[in-house]
Amino acid sequence: MEPALTRKLEHFTRLSPEDKSELTRIASERVRSLPAHQDVIREEEKPRVVNLVLEGWACRYKHLEDGRRQIISFFMPGDLCDLNVFILKRMDHSIGTLTDVKIAEISQETLEAMGLAYPRILQALWWDALVSAAIQREWTVALGQRNATERLAHLFCEIFCRLRCIGLTEGSSCPLPLTQIELGDATGLSFVHINRTLQDLRRDGLIKLNRRRLVIPDLEALMRVGLFNPNYLHLDHEGRNIDANR
Amino acid sequence: MEPALTRKLEHFTRLSPEDKSELTRIASERVRSLPAHQDVIREEEKPRVVNLVLEGWACRYKHLEDGRRQIISFFMPGDLCDLNVFILKRMDHSIGTLTDVKIAEISQETLEAMGLAYPRILQALWWDALVSAAIQREWTVALGQRNATERLAHLFCEIFCRLRCIGLTEGSSCPLPLTQIELGDATGLSFVHINRTLQDLRRDGLIKLNRRRLVIPDLEALMRVGLFNPNYLHLDHEGRNIDANR
DNA sequence: CGAGCGATTGATCATAATCAAGCGATGTGG
DNA sequence: CCACATCGCTTGATTATGATCAATCGCTCG
Numbered sequence: 101m102e103p104a105l106t107r108k109l110e111h112f113t114r115l116s117p118e119d120k121s122e123l124t125r126i127a128s129e130r131v132r133s134l135p136a137h138q139d140v141i142r143e144e145e146k147p148r149v150v151n152l153v154l155e156g157w158a159c160r161y162k163h164l165e166d167g168r169r170q171i172i173s174f175f176m177p178g179d180l181c182d183l184n185v186f187i188l189k190r191m192d193h194s195i196g197t198l199t200d201v202k203i204a205e206i207s208q209e210t211l212e213a214m215g216l217a218y219p220r221i222l223q224a225l226w227w228d229a230l231v232s233a234a235i236q237r238e239w240t241v242a243l244g245q246r247n248a249t250e251r252l253a254h255l256f257c258e259i260f261c262r263l264r265c266i267g268l269t270e271g272s273s274c275p276l277p278l279t280q281i282e283l284g285d286a287t288g289l290s291f292v293h294i295n296r297t298l299q300d301l302r303r304d305g306l307i308k309l310n311r312r313r314l315v316i317p318d319l320e321a322l323m324r325v326g327l328f329n330p331n332y333l334h335l336d337h338e339g340r341n342i343d344a345n346r
Numbered sequence: 347m348e349p350a351l352t353r354k355l356e357h358f359t360r361l362s363p364e365d366k367s368e369l370t371r372i373a374s375e376r377v378r379s380l381p382a383h384q385d386v387i388r389e390e391e392k393p394r395v396v397n398l399v400l401e402g403w404a405c406r407y408k409h410l411e412d413g414r415r416q417i418i419s420f421f422m423p424g425d426l427c428d429l430n431v432f433i434l435k436r437m438d439h440s441i442g443t444l445t446d447v448k449i450a451e452i453s454q455e456t457l458e459a460m461g462l463a464y465p466r467i468l469q470a471l472w473w474d475a476l477v478s479a480a481i482q483r484e485w486t487v488a489l490g491q492r493n494a495t496e497r498l499a500h501l502f503c504e505i506f507c508r509l510r511c512i513g514l515t516e517g518s519s520c521p522l523p524l525t526q527i528e529l530g531d532a533t534g535l536s537f538v539h540i541n542r543t544l545q546d547l548r549r550d551g552l553i554k555l556n557r558r559r560l561v562i563p564d565l566e567a568l569m570r571v572g573l574f575n576p577n578y579l580h581l582d583h584e585g586r587n588i589d590a591n592r
Numbered sequence: 593c594g595a596g597c598g599a600t601t602g603a604t605c606a607t608a609a610t611c612a613a614g615c616g617a618t619g620t621g622g
Numbered sequence: 623c624c625a626c627a628t629c630g631c632t633t634g635a636t637t638a639t640g641a642t643c644a645a646t647c648g649c650t651c652g
Contacts (some may be wrong), residue, residue, distance in 0.1 A: 144577075160483070162483070162487050164487070164491055164492075164573050165573055165575075166573070168491045169491075170486060170487040170490040170491045172483045172486050172487065173483075182476060182479065184472045184475075184476060185476070187469070187472055187473050187476055188473075188476055188580055189580070189582070190577070192480050192483075192484075192577050192578040192580070193480075193483060193578075223433070226430045226433055227433050227434075229430075230428060230430060230431070230433055230434055233428065233479060233482070234438050234439075236479070236482045236483065236486065237406070237408070237418045237419075237438070237439060237482065238438075239486050240416060240418050240482065240485050240486055240489060241408050241410070241416040241418065243486060243489035243490045243534065244416040244489045244533070244534030245410055245414045245415075245416045245534060246410075247607075247608090248607080248608070279629085279630060279631090280630070280631065280632095281630080287490070288489065288490030288491060289608075289609090290608070290609055290610075291630090291631090292608090292609075292610080292611095292632085292633090293607085293608055293609070295631065295632060295633090296608090296632090296633090297608095299632090327410050327411055327412070329411075331390075331436070331438050332438040332439075334434055334435070334438070336435070493639075493640090494639080494640070525597090525598060525599090526598070526599065526600095527598080535640075535641090536640070536641055536642075537598090537599090538600085538601090538640090538641075538642080538643095539639085539640055539641070541599065541600060541601090542600090542601090542640090543640095545600090593652105594651105594652095595650105595651090595652090596649100596650090596651090596652105597648105597649085597650085597651105598647105598648090598649090598650105599646105599647085599648085599649105600645100600646080600647075600648100601644100601645085601646080601647100602643105602644085602645085602646105603642100603643085603644085604641100604642080604643080604644105605640105605641080605642070605643095606639105606640090606641070606642085607638100607639085607640085607641085608637105608638090608639080608640095609636100609637080609638070609639080610635100610636080610637070610638085611634105611635085611636080611637095612633100612634085612635085612636105613632100613633085613634085613635105614631105614632080614633085614634105615630105615631080615632075615633100616629105616630095616631085616632100617628105617629090617630090617631105618627100618628085618629080618630105619626100619627090619628085619629100620625100620626085620627085620628100621624105621625095621626090621627105622623105622624090622625085622626100
């Protein structure tokens with residue numbers, strides 16, 4: 101099967117067979133397997149490669165001096181950390197795995213060569229980077245304005261949509277390999293309150309959640325509860341007109 | 347005087363005289379003047395140019411359906427909205443002015459030509475884009491983990507540091523052209539609570555604030571209160587070693 | 593002068609945090 | 623194989639932070 105990154109980028113543009121085999125090549129070189137709950141790179145370290153998640157979930161996070169922790173974003177298969185990180189002298193946050201993970205390390209040289217030889221891929225990666233920035237903005241909105249129920253509902257909608265676009269949903273269900281503590285760290289809520297809010301969502305029939313699997317019986321309804329507007333994911337095939345012309 | 351963008355980018359790399367005159371040229375073509383409280387571009391519209399703020403303050407913001415509003419980031423002189431916005435079919439948020447503002451519109455063609463002819467500028471702009479992303483992440487942390495006092499203290503430290511690096515502070519003071527409502531929209535707090543938290547900060551001698559001017563008598567102290575670690579601004583002259591070699 | 597805006601204050605309410613305890617499943621070492 | 627520890631989840635009681643509602647005040651501007 102094609103790597104998740106290919107599936108994701110095809111939501112933006114049609115890729116040629118050559119584009120696809122280049123992406124497959126990049127996703128199969130320098131692959132690392134990491135266990136759950138391990139850091140990929142830590143705050144203060146010098147970034148040396150771009151990491152591409154092939155399987156499993158990871159996250160960006162940051163600790164405050166007094167131990168409070170915020171998860172800043174989730175990385176799922178097909179996600180790539182900042183294209184140009186090399187430019188920075190050191191990381192201002194950490195990246196850690198949430199599940200067992202396979203990642204491909206991409207060097208600056210590989211990326212540059214690919215950008216020159218496959219401009220359509222480069223263009224698609226910029227689209228992906230802009231979408232990642234939009235997701236980060238949406239998290240700002242969620243943490244600033246939404247209450248607990250809305251935040252969880254919104255997060256579940258986002259996760260479901262992102263997984264669906266890389267083909268990892270099955271019907272109305274998707275994996276959700278997060279503990280309630282991790283959900284709390286991502287939404288800025290205590291795990292106790294997460295627990296109670298999840299019960300509310302379950303009681304209202306908006307979600308089912310057990311054994312690391314999330315079922316959303318009525319996505320439209322959950323979207324309404326979370327005031328979720330998917331436009332920020334820019335998945336409306338906007339670039340499908342940019343044809344791969346062969 | 348050099349445009350703010352030039353001053354900012356020189357925190358990353360040394361620019362040659364040619365680089366600087368190119369930046370000055372770009373900042374003086376297609377300049378628009380806008381009054382306070384007007385939209386530069388609205389959600390759903392198609393982005394056509396990159397906006398560079400020359401003078402005044404603007405912000406990104408987003409409204410929820412029910413009227414709640416979150417300010418997502420501030421634009422000050424020298425700030426540039428996403429380099430590659432052209433790629434997106436429509437905006438997922440709005441940009442509006444906070445004060446009277448002068449902005450330069452930069453076309454995709456101008457940017458591309460500049461990137462080819464002045465690679466050092468392009469590199470510096472990518473650094474700037476990475477810093478903007480880091481600021482956005484830090485806002486996520488602030489809204490998720492910090493209490494009201496910490497959020498305001500942190501925001502003031504960030505604003506002060508950003509203004510200082512473009513030469514817009516005077517000693518321990520800087521402009522702060524924001525109403526308490528706007529501070530609330532940025533920090534996810536009600537304006538009533540902003541008012542009370544400001545009084546706390548004033549009472550503790552951490553800030554003075556009136557007539558749109560902020561004084562920070564002891565920046566170190568305010569940083570401690572806001573758990574502010576400036577590393578995310580990547581201002582430690584990291585690229586000064588990248589010489590302009592003439 | 594009156595309108596409107598921004599700042600301020602007081603009173604009350606709501607959301608979510610914190611503290612504490614217990615439960616069930618899993619895994620491990622004696 | 624059992625005892626025990628750990629982890630994730632759950633529940634109850636209490637507390638705290640910040641929201642909301644309402645009113646007032648000073649200032650600027652038309």
